[in-house]
Amino acid sequence: MKAYKRPIQRSIILGSALFITFMCFILSLQSYLSFSKSLYQRYDDSLDNIVNYVHSQIDADDLYNCVQTKEHSEKYDRLQQTLNGMVDEFELFYLYIVFTRDTSMINVVSATSQAERDRGETDMPLLDSSEGYSYEEIQKYNRVLEQSEIKYFEEDSEWGAAYTACKPLANSSGKNYALICADISIEALHKTVNSYVIYNVVLTLILGLLFGFILIVWLRHNITGPILALEKSARKFAESSRNHKDPSELVFDTPTIHTENEVESLSRAISQMSEDMRKYIQSIVSAEEKIKSAQETAADMTLLAYKDALTHVGSxxxxxxxxxxxxxxxxxxxxxxxxxxxxxxxxxxxxxxxxxxxxxxxxxxxxxxxxxxxxxxxxxxxxxxxxxxxxxxxxxxxxxxxxxxxxxxxxxxxxxxxxxxxxxxxxxxxxxxxxxxxxxxxxxxxxxxxxxxxxxxxxxxx
The missing domain is CATH 3.30.70.270 (Reverse transcriptase/Diguanylate cyclase domain)
Incomplete structure (x- = not known):
């Protein structure tokens, strides 16, 4: 049997495997991106509510005067107590108001958790300077200070992976003089995303392998088998008919092929397979989106039904x-x-x-x-x-x-x-x-x- 450089069966199997692998990768990537976006949006909404609430509790001019005079005011002390309560209530890493100077981070108000107070720690002094920040970190906060809206970024802290929201604080003259910042742990988010991605990758690979096995069996039965049988019969006929002069010996052993036109049948089969594959993938994506939408809708409805919208206690x-x-x-x-x-x-x-x-x-x-x-x-x-x-x-x-x-x-x-x-x-x-x-x-x-x-x-x- 002649060894071909590119046998059609191997080429079809290899091409099908690459196509299935690519589609598995696309589906896994799309699932990861949409799920991550949804989870990060929830963290954004939570931090947005916290930072905006802190902003609503601040007398910006009074706090600005405290920064200028380096003296506490009654409103400053109340703000300190508010932040101390919120850092425990919302399980934050840190809740603080700062501004930058050279390579230092200057404290305006920083929350002290109950655990820190139990250890004997006190509230950070007004205008306390924290050294050792890199130029890149300082510039990151400076860029936010020049904005007019809340900005979010992810960083590693001594407490672990943190997600930070910063909102500029301006006095009555419109000058941004400090940043309201809230840090929250996102280790749970990373674990959830990783678990979801692993689950979807494994599921997609299993479906891909199952589909690939079925496809290969189908191809061998309906396409490559008849073509190989036809090629074998034609080659055998060519070899046996060489140098033969007797027409009675020129017999073509016709393989059992239930098609009228092999090329046309092959073309229709590939076209149908491609169409079936497209519809199949579309049905998987559509079903996944419907399930996700239904889950999110059910979660939102449950949250609205059982929590009071204003106070977030039970309804x-x-x-x-x-x-x-x-x-x-x-x-x-x-x-x-x-x-x-x-x-x-x-x-x-x-x-x-x-x-x-x-x-x-x-x-x-x-x-x-x-x-x-x-x-x-x-x-x-x-x-x-x-x-x-x-x-x-x-x-x-x-x-x-x-x-x-x-x-x-x-x-x-x-x-x-x-x-x-x-x-x-x-x-x-x-x-x-x-x-x-x-x-x-x-x-x-x-x-x-x-x-x-x-x-x-x-x-x-x-």
Whole structure:
């Protein structure tokens, strides 16, 4: 048998394998890019909300004056406390306001986490200088300072891989004098992306190999087999007919081929295979996009349904779900628990007198106090000015101290005349405990009654 330099069967198999490999690479790359973009967008949105909230809490001119005079102000101290609370609440690596000078990073305000305070660390001094930054790092921050919008970049820090958002801070004259920066860990993002990519690459390769095996079998049966059989018969006929003069000996051993025109049939088969391949790949990409879209839509709908849009605590729907779980636990004698009812005071006056944006700040600030006190319990916003806390475990054991702490905290903020009206948070707090034979609704009503009595007591004192 003659050895051909480029046998058609090997060429077709090699070409098919390269094509399948290329398509697997394209599909894996497209999947990686779209998934990474989606995850990074979520991190961008989260950091965007944090940086913008910090920006909304800053009196830019007052902070600029502190930088110029090197002296703290009352607003500066409040801003320091706000940043200290946020760095733990949002699990940030770091939250700070800085500006650059030569090869130094100059601190304006830097958050100190609870863990750092527990180790005895104190807040970084105003205008404290941090040396050792490279020229490239300084220029990166300088470029952001010249912008007017939030910029994001990824870097390695002593805490691990970090994702940073920076927003320029300008005084009333429009001068950018500092940067509001927030750092968050993205190690989880990298792990998620890598796991997703590995899964998709493996799945795509398996499908590619399976499809390749089926394709090779089909090609041998329908294309290369008949062509090789035809070539073998033709070559055998040529060899046997050489130097033969007897026409009866010139017999062509016709192979069993069920085609009328081999070249035309081969052309139609390749054309159909190419069309089938294109449709197959399109169906895979389309199905993947539909699944991804459905997953993202389901996740967004779940988030909207179970989280309050303003405060990010549990919504009324989430509370109803928690109540059903409590009712099941009561039937199974899984107790005890208590319900705390918190009703905001003066919200209508704030909305009418200072606008709904400050009213939202009033609601958000009150919610922050509630969450910081009842930190081990689920908090729900069930109305415009009503919050409910379900106390279990350690919070239940310390329920009376926590209720007293909440009432005292609201009394202090309401009495603090140095605050803006929408920062003088006030709320009536009531509590009721579950007793054998009660329903969840009875406990809720008793908590509401206790809250109402506390509200009347507060009005009588005023």
């Amino acid at each position: 009324k729907i989430a509370y109803d779900r928690a109540i059903r779980a409590l009712e099941n636990e009561i039937s199974e004698n899984k107790i005890p628990f208590a319900i705390a009812m918190i009703d905001l005071n003066n919200l209508k006056n704030i909305n009418d007198g200072y606008g709904h944006s400050n009213g939202n700040c009033y609601i958000f600030g009150t919610c922050h106090i509630i969450c910081s006190i009842f930190r081990h319990s689920p908090v729900f916003r069930i109305g415009g000015d009503e919050f409910v806390v379900i106390l279990r475990d350690s919070d239940y054991e310390n329920r009376h101290e926590l209720i007293e702490q909440a009432r005292q905290k609201f009394y202090e903020t309401e009495s603090d005349n140095s605050r803006e009206p929408w920062e003088r948070f006030s709320a009536a707090v009531g509590i009721a405990e579950y007793h054998s034979g009660d329903t969840v609704d009875m406990v809720f009503k008793n908590a509401d009654k206790d809250m109402y009595e506390n509200k009347m007591s507060m009005k009588n004192k005023n």
